[in-house]
Amino acid sequence: MTTFVDRVELQVAAGNGGHGCASVHREKFKPLGGPDGGNGGRGGDVILVVDQDVTTLLDYHHHPHRKATNGQPGAGDNREGKNGKDLVLPVPDGTVVLDKNGEVLADLVGQGTQFVAGQGGRGGLGNAALASARRKAPGFALLGEPGEGRDIVLELKTVADVALVGYPSAGKSSLISVLSAAKPKIADYPFTTLVPNLGVVTAGSTVYTIADVPGLIPGASQGRGLGLEFLRHVERCEVxxxxxxxxxxxxxxxxxxDLDIIEEELAQYGGLDDRPRVVVLNKVDIPDGKDLADMIRPDLEERGYRVFEVSAVARQGxxxxxxxLADIVAAARAAKPAQEATRIVIRPKAVDDAGFTVTKEADGLFRVRGEKPERWVRQTDFSNDxxxxxxxxxxxxxxxxxALLKAGARAMDGVAIGSDEDAVVFDWEPSMSAGAEMLGRRGEDHRFEAPRPAAQRRRDRDAERDEAQGEYDGFSPF
Known part of the structure; x- marks a missing residue:
């Protein structure tokens, strides 16, 4: 049974915003007291949070679909809908968040570090919030915005100061067990270590973490054995x-x-040339091991390596x-800035960004893309004129x-707002989008108007009849 997972594909979906409410305040002797529809609630976010108690992505391997709750719709009497509850997903320290194309979205390091993987949809405005001096009585409300949904990849890169690398059964697990309080599985056969083991070491005033990386073999950087799966855990180590x-x-x-082969695999993986190296000659408690260590130590020191002869079993050296190792880690920490911020990729908009684009496609369709137009379309109830x-x-x-006029659009040309999957397509008529002046008080419920006296209604009806007759005869009396 799988007990450790350091890479998963996760499908997250934030909550949808609740719909706004179109309501009319009613009370005795005042049946049309004005709009009082409340706003819809915001949809819940999907938030990744670093938790030191979490060491694997196993839970997301078994349950890769995660969704936050939706916001509740608004109601009459200016009652706003309840916001959706955020979905908080704990992840191990050192988790890297990527999109489906492999681009890094966030690098989460440090207890409590957060990243919003899915933004909850905004709640729709009720007709009370849409009322203004020009639109005193809206007879409609805005729909809630759908929550953000996307596929992401989580990769765990162990946060450790020291990485132990070497062939299977070289004694890495035994070494980490005597240097720290870690209790890894130890046996004399290849690939005993199937997951990276972490231990905490105290040397004087320096406390550092040490990781036992599963055994590397020739071809690990190309996917052979277990090496490729766990080479990423070496990237954050200082030595x-x-x-x-x-x-x-x-x-x-x-x-x-063995040393040359492992160095070749590390070189092919890339990005580790600047890390200091230390060589540990293990198992010197065995007579043949001690003799071999004395033979090869001068050669290794000539290459520039610091060499230590140890025995994990006999606890020598x-x-x-x-x-x-504590001195190397302390020097590396001192050379870094006081606080290394978590890397979250932010892509600001250009200063001359109009907020949308208009392009003419091969089939003659004009497509409008932009955050605001697409959001407004999603929030519009097209059954309401x-x-x-x-x-x-x-x-x-x-x-x-x-922008459509500049792009060459003419009346009755096809216009699409949004992507192919959820686009709204219509035949464009410039006169229909020339503002409220073209259609009178557009966006207002005329039921809220005060009733006109009977004499006024007769005069208006006669004027409309005379105007229609004049137009029919080829002239206008006005």
């Missing part, structure tokens, strides 16, 4: 420790060749190694009609 087996029973292996008129006014004020 790499080569653990070499001086008492190997395999006739075709020797410590120097551990104190010197522990303090040497007043809501459609309100949308037209908003698009006109944004400059969409002018």
């Amino acid at each position: 790499l420790v080569h653990v070499l087996d001086t008492a190997t029973l395999e006739s075709d292996r020797d410590p120097v060749s 551990l104190k010197e190694l522990s303090y040497a 007043e809501a459609v008129g309100y949308l037209a006014d908003r698009l006109n004020r944004l400059g969409v009609e002018d």
